[in-house]
Amino acid sequence: MNTRSREVFRRVVEGYIETGDPVGSRTLTRDFSEKVSAATIRNVMQDLEFFGLLNSPHVSAGRIPTELGLRMFVDGLLEVDQLNGEDRKKIDTTLSSDDSDVPMLLDRVGSALSGVTRGASLVLTPKHEAPIKHIEFVSLAPDRALVVLVFADGLVENRVFTPPTGQTPSSMREAANFINAIAEGQTLSTLGALISREIQARRQEIDGLAAQLVESGLALWENEGEADERLIVRGRGNLLSGPESKADLDRIRTLFDDLERKRDIAKFLDLTEEGEGVRIFIGSENELFSLSGSSLVVSPYMNADRKIIGAVGVIGPTRLNYGRIVPIVNYTAQRIGKIIADRS
Structure with a gap:
C-alpha cells in the first residue's frame, strides 16, 4: 500500500471497530490528511476491495473490513493502548x-x-499436577459412584461419576487395586497413557468389567466440567x-x-x-x-x-x-x- 491507501484502510477499520457501521468515502474526506475528493477515496476503496481487504455490504453503502483486512490491521497497523x-x-x-x-x-x-x-x-x-498417592472407588448407588483421589501434596478430591452398568463393589475394588499398583509417582495427565499401555499388556490378568471401569474413570478426568x-x-x-x-x-x-x-x-x-x-x-x-x-x-x-x-x-x-x-x-x-x- 502507498500512504494514501494505508490511511484509507486504517480509517475504515477504526471507524468500523468504533461504530460497527460501514464507512463511506464522504466521511473520510472530512478529516483526511490531504485534500482529496470523495471519488478518489472511492477508487482507493475499490482497490482495497479487489485485494480482499474491504467489503461492501450493500451496493450503495460504505465499506467494512473483511477477516483478512482485520488480520492485516491487527498485524501491521494496530496501536496497542497502555493499560489505564x-x-x-x-x-x-x-x-x-x-x-x-x-x-x-x-x-x-x-x-x-x-x-x-x-x-x-x-x-x-x-x-492439578501433583503425583497421585492413592485412589479409591466407592459405590453410592447402581448408577452413581465416588472416586477419592489422594495426592502426594496432601490434597484430597472427591468426584461423583456414573459407572458402567453392572459394576459391583468387588469389581470397583479390583479396579482401584490395579490403578494403585501403578499410580505411585504418576500425575493424572501421565496416568492415562500408562494405564492404557498396562491394559493392553495385561488384559488377560484383569477382569473385563474392571478394565471398563478404569477406562470410564479416565474419561472423567478429561471431560468438560471437572474441577481439574x-x-x-x-x-x-x-x-x-x-x-x-x-x-x-x-x-x-x-x-x-x-x-x-x-x-x-x-x-x-x-x-x-x-x-x-x-x-x-x-x-x-x-x-x-x-x-x-x-x-x-x-x-x-x-x-x-x-x-x-x-x-x-x-x-x-x-x-x-x-x-x-x-x-x-x-x-x-x-x-x-x-x-x-x-x-x-
Missing part, C-alpha cells in the same frame, strides 16, 4: 484476595475481566446487549452453541502454545468458534517453572477494540501466573 489506571485497579482488586482456592479466584477473574472489557471472558483453570479442567464463561449478556442486527445475534448464539458443544476444551490451551504472549484469532481463524465469526484475544499463564498451565481470554464480535483489550488480557494473565507461582 481504572482497568488495572479493577483487575488488581479482584486478584488481591487471600483466598487459597485457585478455582474460586479464577471464577472471580472471569467476572472481572468480563466487566472491564464488556465482552465475554474465558478462563481455563490449571490442572473447566471452562469459565462470563459476560454472555454483554454480547447480547448491543444494537446488533439479527445476523449478529445469530452469530452470537452460534458462538455459545459452540462453547456448550465442545467436549475437549483443552484445545483452548492449544491456541496459545506457539508463543507466550497475547494471540488474536479473528473469525474463521479460530477453530474453537469457527462457525460464529467471533474474535478471541487469549493469553496463557504459567507456573513457577514457566510451564503453560492455563489461559485467559476475551471473545466478542470481530470489531472488538483490540487496542484496549490486548493489554488487559496480557496484564491479567501475567498477574494470575505470578499469584499461582507465589502460592506454589
Whole structure:
C-alpha cells in the first residue's frame, strides 16, 4: 500500500471497530490528511476491495473490513493502548484476595475481566499436577459412584461419576487395586497413557468389567466440567446487549452453541502454545468458534517453572477494540501466573 491507501484502510477499520457501521468515502474526506475528493477515496476503496481487504455490504453503502483486512490491521497497523489506571485497579482488586482456592479466584477473574472489557471472558483453570498417592472407588448407588483421589501434596478430591452398568463393589475394588499398583509417582495427565499401555499388556490378568471401569474413570478426568479442567464463561449478556442486527445475534448464539458443544476444551490451551504472549484469532481463524465469526484475544499463564498451565481470554464480535483489550488480557494473565507461582 502507498500512504494514501494505508490511511484509507486504517480509517475504515477504526471507524468500523468504533461504530460497527460501514464507512463511506464522504466521511473520510472530512478529516483526511490531504485534500482529496470523495471519488478518489472511492477508487482507493475499490482497490482495497479487489485485494480482499474491504467489503461492501450493500451496493450503495460504505465499506467494512473483511477477516483478512482485520488480520492485516491487527498485524501491521494496530496501536496497542497502555493499560489505564481504572482497568488495572479493577483487575488488581479482584486478584488481591487471600483466598487459597485457585478455582474460586479464577471464577472471580472471569467476572472481572468480563466487566472491564464488556465482552465475554474465558478462563481455563490449571490442572492439578501433583503425583497421585492413592485412589479409591466407592459405590453410592447402581448408577452413581465416588472416586477419592489422594495426592502426594496432601490434597484430597472427591468426584461423583456414573459407572458402567453392572459394576459391583468387588469389581470397583479390583479396579482401584490395579490403578494403585501403578499410580505411585504418576500425575493424572501421565496416568492415562500408562494405564492404557498396562491394559493392553495385561488384559488377560484383569477382569473385563474392571478394565471398563478404569477406562470410564479416565474419561472423567478429561471431560468438560471437572474441577481439574473447566471452562469459565462470563459476560454472555454483554454480547447480547448491543444494537446488533439479527445476523449478529445469530452469530452470537452460534458462538455459545459452540462453547456448550465442545467436549475437549483443552484445545483452548492449544491456541496459545506457539508463543507466550497475547494471540488474536479473528473469525474463521479460530477453530474453537469457527462457525460464529467471533474474535478471541487469549493469553496463557504459567507456573513457577514457566510451564503453560492455563489461559485467559476475551471473545466478542470481530470489531472488538483490540487496542484496549490486548493489554488487559496480557496484564491479567501475567498477574494470575505470578499469584499461582507465589502460592506454589
